Amino acid sequence: PKFEGYVERLYVNFTGQPVSKGQPLFEVYSPELVSAQREYAIAAQGVESLKDAGGQAQAGMKQLAEASLQRLRNWDISQQQVKALAKSGETKRTMTFLSPVAGIVMEKKAVQGMRFMPGDALYQVADLSAVWVVADVFEQDIGLVKSGAKAKVKINAYPDKEFTGTVTYIYPTLKAETRTVAVRVELANPGLLLKPAMFAQVELPVTAKGQVVTVPVSAVIDSGTRQIVLIQQGEGRFEPREVKLGSRTDNYVEIREGLKDGEQVVVAANFLIDAESNLKAAVGGFGSSAPAAAVKAGTPAEQELPAVKASGHHAEGTVDSIDAKAGTVSLSHGPVASLKWPAMTMEFKVANDALLKDLKPGAKVAVQFVERQPGEWVITDVKPMAIAKGASAPASATSAH
Template sequence: MKNSFVALLTVTVAAAGVVAGQWWSSRQHSAATATPTSAETAKAGPAARRILYYRNPMGLPDTSPTPKKDPMGMDYIPVYEGEEPESTSGAPQVRISAEKVQKMGVRTEAAALRPLGRVVRASGRVEPDERRVYAVTAKFEGYVERLHVNATGQPVARGQALFEVYSPELVSAQREYAIAAQGVRALAGAGGDAAAGMRQLAESSLLRLRNWDIPPDQVEALARTGEIRRTVTFRSPVSGIVTEKKAVQGMRFMPGETLYQVTDLDAVWVIADVFEQDIGSLKRGARATVRIDAYPERTFSGTVTYVYPTLNAQTRTIPVRLELANPGHLLKPAMFAQVELAAADTRPVLAVPDSAVIDSGTRRIVLVQVGEGRFEPREVKTGARSDTHVQVLEGVREGEQVVVAANFLIDAESNLKAAVGALAAHAGHAAPGPSAVPASGPAATGAAAHAGHAAPPPAAGAPASVGHRAEGIVEDVDAKTGSLSLNHGPVPTLRWPAMTMKFKVANESLLRDLKPGTKVRFEFVEREPGEWVITSVSRM
C-alpha cells in the first residue's frame, strides 16, 4: 500500500514538471519572437517619404510628375510630401526668424485703395504762338526804296513804318484811278451810260488799290487831290519783334514774297515731350508749371491746350502744347524748359508703395507677408504710377501686407533657400526646414560639395553662403548690356556640369580688364528664377 502511494506521488510530480516546462518554453519562445521584431522596427526607422513631383533645377516654373532632365542636361529636383508650397498660389514661401526680420529692418504696409494724383514731368521748348506770327508781303511786283526798320530782333509798334517800295504797276494803277475819279466829277451832272461807265471804272480802280493793301489814307488823298505818289509805305500789323527780315534796300521783290516777319511774344507756347505711358492721364485744361534754366528762381504757370495726335517713334514721346503769358518777354523762342503737369485722378485704385515692387525688367515681384516671419513672392501686373505709389492690377488683394523696406534682402534670402533646397534634394535628403538662414555674406561655409556629391544643408542658425563658386574662361564681354559669357567648369553646389552660359554682372566695374580668353574665378547668385548674376570675379 505504501509503495503504491509513493508511485502515484512520483507520477504526479513528473506531470507537473512537464506542464511547467511547456509553459516556460512557450513563454521564452514568445519573448524571443517579440524581441527581434522590436529591434527590426527600431532599425528600420521611419518609412520612406513619397515624392509628389519634380521641379526645374534652375528655378523656372516647370514641374514634371516623372524624373526628367532640363535642356542643359541637369536632373529635375524631387519635391517630397511635406515640402510642397504652403501658399495657394503655388509660390514657395520664405521663412525668416523674428530676430532676423528685426535686424533686416523689414517694414510692411497694406495694399489699399487710393487716388493716384501725381505729377508728370517732361522736357520741352519755348516756341512762338503760331497765331501771333505775321508775315509782311507785297501783292505786286516792285523794288524796296527805303528801309525804316533794318535789323532782325528790333521791337516795333503796331502801325510803325517798316519800309517803302516803288512799283510801276502801283503808279499806273494810281494814275488810272485819278483819271477815272476826274471823269466822274466831270460827268457828275450828266446822265446816261457814259457817267455810269465812268463810275464803274473809278470803282474798279479803287478796288484794285485796296486789294493791293494800299493804306486807306493814301487812297483818300489820291481821290481827293489826284496827286500820284511814287512810293507806298508798309507798316507793322502788330506790336512785336522782327523775327525775320529779308528786305534789302534796292532789292526787287515779286508778288507774295515775305519781306518781314513780326511776332507778338506777349504769349508763347511750350511744347512738352511727354512719354506715351503718361499721356493717358493728361487732359486739356490741366495746369502746368514751367521752369527755365535761365531763371532758376522763377516759375511760370500755363495750361494744357492741345495734345498732338502724333507720336515720335524714336523717343516714344507725344508733343503736348501749353500756353503761357510772357510778361517782359522773358521767355525766348527755343529756350529749354522743364515742365511739371498735374495728372490728378480722383478715382481710387488698388495701390502699393513703389518701393514694394521689385522690377527685374521682365517681371515685377511683390513680397507679401502671409504670417509671422513668412513671406510669399507674388508676380504682379502694375498700372498707373504716382510719385510714391503704383497701381496693382493683378497679384495682390486689398488689405494684404506687402514688404516696403528690406525686400531685396528677403529676395536674396529666397534665392539662397532655393539653392540650399536644390543641394538637399540632390543629396537625397529633405529640404531645409523653416529655420532662419542668414542672407548676408558671400563666403562659403566650409561644407563645400566635392565633385559629384552635394553638401548637406546647414544646421539651423549656421551661416551659409548665398553664392556659388566656379572657374572658367571668358568667351565674350558685353559692356553695353552688362553681361559676361563664360565657359565654366562644374558647379558642385548646383550639380551643374561644365557648360558655356551667359551671366549678368552686379556692377559694370566687374567687367574691367576682362577680355575673351581670360581665366577667372567667380561667384554668382540667382537674382530671379533663371537669372544668374556674378557678384565677384578675379583673374587666375
C-alpha cells in the same frame, strides 16, 4: 507783298527790333503799283469831268474808280494810304509798307535793292506778349490731361520763378518715335522774359488717385507681351509674378495688379540673378503648368509658382590688392569647378563698396561671384576664412580674364 517789285528803302533793318502797329517797315517800287495808281487817277479825273453828265455815265466812271481803289486794298495797301491817294489823286513812285501788328521782328529777309515776287515773306513780326509752351506727354498719361486745365511752368533760366498757363489744345496725333502727345499751354509773358525755343518743365494737374503701390522702374522685366517682377521669398529665393502697370514717373511705376504693399522686389536683378539660366527657365515656365486639378470649396485654387534660386560661383583664395576708387579687388583663388577654371590670379569688381570694408591684402576669403556681362565678374558676397595650421595658400597662375 502780293505784287512784284523792288525794295527801295528799309526802315527796320535787323531782327529782334521791337516795332509798333503802323510803324513803317520798308518802302517799295513796283511798276504794277504805279500802274494801279494811274488807273485810279484817270478814273478820278473822269468822275470829275463827268459830274455834269448823265447819271449812267457818271455811275460807270465811279465804278471804275472804286475798282482801282479796291485793287490797291487787295494788295494790302493801308486804308490811310488809300484815302490819301483818293483825296490827292497823285501817283507816287514808291509805297511804304507798315507793320500790321505790334511785336518783335523775328525774321528779316528784305535787303535794300532786292527784287521780290508775289508771296515772298520779307518780314516776320510776332507778338510775344503771350507765348505757347508745347509739352510732350507720355501716351499712358494723356488721358489725365484736360483742355482748360491750369499748368505750372518752370524755365531753367529763371529757377526762382514759376509761370502759370492754361492748356489750350491737345494735339490729335502721337509721335511714334517717343510715344508722346504734344500739349499746348498758353501763358502770359510779362517783360518778355520767355524767349522762343527755351526749354521748360511743365506740371499738369491730374485727378488724384489716392495712395497706390509703386516700384522702381528697374524692378519691372518687360518681355513685350507681359510685365514681371521678382518677389523675394527668402534668402536667395525669388518668385516671378506677372503685374499690370499704371502711371509712371522717371523713376517709379504704378502697379495696379499683382503686388501688395510691403512685398520686397528685386530692383537690380543683374547683380543677384543669373538671367541667362534661372530667370529664363522661371519666366518660360510661368503660366505653362499643367491644368489645375479640381479642388474642394474653400481650398485655394492658385498654386505657388516655383521659386527661383539665385545662382553664382564660389571661390576661395587670398586678397592680393584692393582698389577702393575703382571698386575692384585682385584675388589669387583656387580652382572654380562650376566654371572649370584652374587656380589663377584675377581682378573682380564688387557689387557695392561695403564688401571692401573689412578686406586687407593677404586676407583669406571665400567669395560668391556672378558674370554681370561678358567678361565682367562681380563679387556679391565675401566671407573670411579660418586659416588651418600648416596650410599653404593655393597655387596660383596669372590669367588675363
